[in-house]
Amino acid sequence: MRRVFLIIALSLEALFLASAQEDKKVIVNGYVTSMQTVTFDSLKGSFINDNLIHNRLNFKGYFGNHVSMGVELRSRIFTGDMVRMNPGYSDMIGKDQGWIDLSWNIADEKSFLINTTIDRYWLDINYSNIQVRLGRQRINWGQTFVWNPNDIFNAYSFFDVDYPERPGGDAIRIQYFPDYTSALELAVKADYEDDVTAAALYRFNKWGYDIQFLAGYVNSEDYVAGAGWSGAFRSLSFRGEVSWFQPVRHFSDTIGTGLFTIGFDRILKDNSMIQLQAMYCNNPLDLTDFNSFYTGNLSAKDLAFSKFSIFGQFNFAATPLLNLSISGMWFPGLKGYFAGPSVDYSVAENIDFSLIWQHFKGRMGEESLRINLGFLRLKYNF
Numbered sequence: 001m002r003r004v005f006l007i008i009a010l011s012l013e014a015l016f017l018a019s020a021q022e023d024k025k026v027i028v029n030g031y032v033t034s035m036q037t038v039t040f041d042s043l044k045g046s047f048i049n050d051n052l053i054h055n056r057l058n059f060k061g062y063f064g065n066h067v068s069m070g071v072e073l074r075s076r077i078f079t080g081d082m083v084r085m086n087p088g089y090s091d092m093i094g095k096d097q098g099w100i101d102l103s104w105n106i107a108d109e110k111s112f113l114i115n116t117t118i119d120r121y122w123l124d125i126n127y128s129n130i131q132v133r134l135g136r137q138r139i140n141w142g143q144t145f146v147w148n149p150n151d152i153f154n155a156y157s158f159f160d161v162d163y164p165e166r167p168g169g170d171a172i173r174i175q176y177f178p179d180y181t182s183a184l185e186l187a188v189k190a191d192y193e194d195d196v197t198a199a200a201l202y203r204f205n206k207w208g209y210d211i212q213f214l215a216g217y218v219n220s221e222d223y224v225a226g227a228g229w230s231g232a233f234r235s236l237s238f239r240g241e242v243s244w245f246q247p248v249r250h251f252s253d254t255i256g257t258g259l260f261t262i263g264f265d266r267i268l269k270d271n272s273m274i275q276l277q278a279m280y281c282n283n284p285l286d287l288t289d290f291n292s293f294y295t296g297n298l299s300a301k302d303l304a305f306s307k308f309s310i311f312g313q314f315n316f317a318a319t320p321l322l323n324l325s326i327s328g329m330w331f332p333g334l335k336g337y338f339a340g341p342s343v344d345y346s347v348a349e350n351i352d353f354s355l356i357w358q359h360f361k362g363r364m365g366e367e368s369l370r371i372n373l374g375f376l377r378l379k380y381n382f
Helices: 003-022 080-086 091-092 290-294
Strands: 025-038 048-063 067-080 103-108 113-128 132-139 169-179 182-190 194-204 209-218 224-235 234-249 257-267 273-281 308-317 322-331 336-348 351-362 367-382
Touching: 048 080, 067 080, 067 091, 080 091, 091 103, 091 113
Parallel strands: none
Antiparallel strands: 025 048, 025 367, 048 067, 067 113, 103 113, 113 132, 132 169, 169 182, 182 194, 194 209, 209 224, 224 234, 234 257, 257 273, 273 308, 308 322, 322 336, 336 351, 351 367
């Protein structure tokens, strides 16, 4: 039934996009990346080598001033040791978290895997001070950069270096704008297990800060209440979020999970930037495997692996074409840390080269973890 709904919806969108193209109101863009990845615990150990070719296509059509539509898809070709050595790899890549399954493993062989996923499809209607969007979309309620306890619809992993769009969900979102500085939002999302997330948010501006409050129901298991803000403190940008998740079952006799994070950032004269962020959680997730830490297929409730987490990053704009970055995280509860230097260079117009290294060290239960990931990426935007 869900696939039937999908076919009807996409067919209608195709017809509308075709009609919009006749009026030259369709925008098509995207990118292609080739990324080589190496994974190892030490230089003396074994190396795991993988390659990913990633193509993204974005189609957007505009019909007058009040209606627009979009379809966006990503196609990926995986080759290397992970495909060859891990029998569950194709299932993990092909799994769709949305209410409608929009992910297809087109080819699944011993040495390569090809997957196509539609991660956005939506119809947007706006009139006067009301906007309604229906379909797969990203609902971003976060105010900070790294950890977002307010981002209850689309939690994401900071460590995913090749997915800047971040995950979306099958949802309906209604926004009402009383004036230029405030907004009231209602949103409902369902996932592949029919779990529902439904919440309301009110955002306004006061004392030079964008302030928001939210409340709702997350993944059919928790009530949530939260707040967030972003503004300036002298020469620094000052941001923060707080959320409390209380289980629906055993509501009165179960301790909930609270996450509180604050961050500062400053852009320097040469367009370099410094960022700092800290987070506290009274009930951090018991981390059992590195996959959970890295892929981040978690809810906003599960962002913390340590009661305290601290992040810092410095982006140095060496030249208009060259950017150098170093970031780090400290996880006292895991007795561990993360370090991640990177180099980004604009080779030519629309072509970028990136070299990224991620180093993790810590403890999971009684076991010690040490892992390195290196990424070499070439990206063409069109």
